[in-house]
Amino acid sequence: MIKEITLQELDTERFIAEKVRGIRETVGDGIAINALSGGVDSSTVTLLGHRALGNRLRTVFIENGLMREGEAAQVAGWFRELGVTVDVVEARDEFFAALAGIADPEEKREAITQTFYRDVFGRIVKESGARYLLQGTILTDIDETIAGIKRQHNVFEQLGIDPQDAFGYRIIEPLIELRKDGVRAVGKALGLPSEVFTRIPFPGPALSARVIGAVTPERIETVRKATAVVERMLGNTGAFQYLAILHEDRVTGMRDGKRDFGLQIEVRCWDSVDARVAEPTQVPFDTLKTLALEIIRAVPGVVSVTYNIAPKPPSTIEAI
Ligand SMILES: Nc1ncnc2c1ncn2[C@@H]1O[C@H](COP(=O)(O)OP(=O)(O)OP(=O)(O)O)[C@@H](O)[C@H]1O
Numbered sequence: 001m002i003k004e005i006t007l008q009e010l011d012t013e014r015f016i017a018e019k020v021r022g023i024r025e026t027v028g029d030g031i032a033i034n035a036l037s038g039g040v041d042s043s044t045v046t047l048l049g050h051r052a053l054g055n056r057l058r059t060v061f062i063e064n065g066l067m068r069e070g071e072a073a074q075v076a077g078w079f080r081e082l083g084v085t086v087d088v089v090e091a092r093d094e095f096f097a098a099l100a101g102i103a104d105p106e107e108k109r110e111a112i113t114q115t116f117y118r119d120v121f122g123r124i125v126k127e128s129g130a131r132y133l134l135q136g137t138i139l140t141d142i143d144e145t146i147a148g149i150k151r152q153h154n155v156f157e158q159l160g161i162d163p164q165d166a167f168g169y170r171i172i173e174p175l176i177e178l179r180k181d182g183v184r185a186v187g188k189a190l191g192l193p194s195e196v197f198t199r200i201p202f203p204g205p206a207l208s209a210r211v212i213g214a215v216t217p218e219r220i221e222t223v224r225k226a227t228a229v230v231e232r233m234l235g236n237t238g239a240f241q242y243l244a245i246l247h248e249d250r251v252t253g254m255r256d257g258k259r260d261f262g263l264q265i266e267v268r269c270w271d272s273v274d275a276r277v278a279e280p281t282q283v284p285f286d287t288l289k290t291l292a293l294e295i296i297r298a299v300p301g302v303v304s305v306t307y308n309i310a311p312k313p314p315s316t317i318e319a320i
Pocket of ligand 1: 040061062063205
């Protein structure tokens with residue numbers, strides 16, 4: 001049973017000092033590695049690990065072909081400013097090959113987990129000589145995995161997987177006693193820029209969580225373009241999260257005076273505190289209309305844009 005440290009109990013400087021010491025003791029004079037997505041958790045772990053190990057921590061961003069527009073360069077840029085080198089590793093083909101022909105949401109998650117940890121990351125770890133993986137697992141990830149709400153792709157023990165056997169490395173999880181608010185406080189104290197905190201949540205399976213049905217490079221590109229428009233145009237709503245989903249069904253539309261059996265994008269925008277429950281944001285209708293026109297203009301093949309007005313539950317925030 002992991003003992004929670006609440007935000008009220010958290011003394012950030014003491015926490016950082018203890019974790020830095022712990023990481024140094026565990027890794028000794030070895031090498032550690034970590035996977036950075038640019039989210040708050042892995043960003044905080046990256047800074048903690050660098051404070052403890054300096055260049056003996058290798059930080060990797062995996063270009064899996066499922067991330068948002070310009071994301072790899074943006075994340076690497078933030079960390080360059082902080083003096084941390086991020087290796088961007090190209091692995092698009094491997095992820096798309098693993099996802100080929102899969103439409104079922106759970107199978108997509110599984111294909112991504114396997115490709116990520118066993119194939120791509122497993123290989124990187126082997127090549128690096130690292131014996132330790134620093135990971136940004138937080139208490140909520142554990143709770144959700146145990147409760148069966150979400151199969152987090154960074155929780156192994158609870159799933160009966162021994163990473164040492166399965167992948168050949170030991171895992172260090174310095175944030176495991178914290179929830180998101182605690183992680184933010186630690187990240188801030190370590191000097192993470194506010195852009196990282198103000199980023200909206202983004203799912204582990206990345207844009208593949210927003211493509212209903214088959215995942216192909218073309219379908220991901222469609223949802224990537226729609227996502228860029230949604231993030232640009234709904235960024236000032238103050239909403240908890242906003243996203244675009246590409247549907248499987250095609251619908252009849254009209255483009256340039258001709259019938260066009262085209263694509264359908266669903267927009268979701270949520271008010272929520274902790275993602276457990278959520279209400280659709282009351283975005284002004286004019287904004288929604290402008291958004292729809294911009295998606296149709298910017299994303300080839302789209303003839304229909306819908307807005308989800310069902311709450312969570314029974315809806316979910318992401319599509320899978
Ligand atoms: N493209 C990527 N490159 C490198 N690591 C990644 C990538 N996508 C996900 N990860 C890793 O997988 C972990 C779990 O991803 P998930 O999106 O579920 O994040 P999370 O638990 O909210 O954490 P974070 O806040 O760091 O994104 C991340 O913390 C990160 O270590």
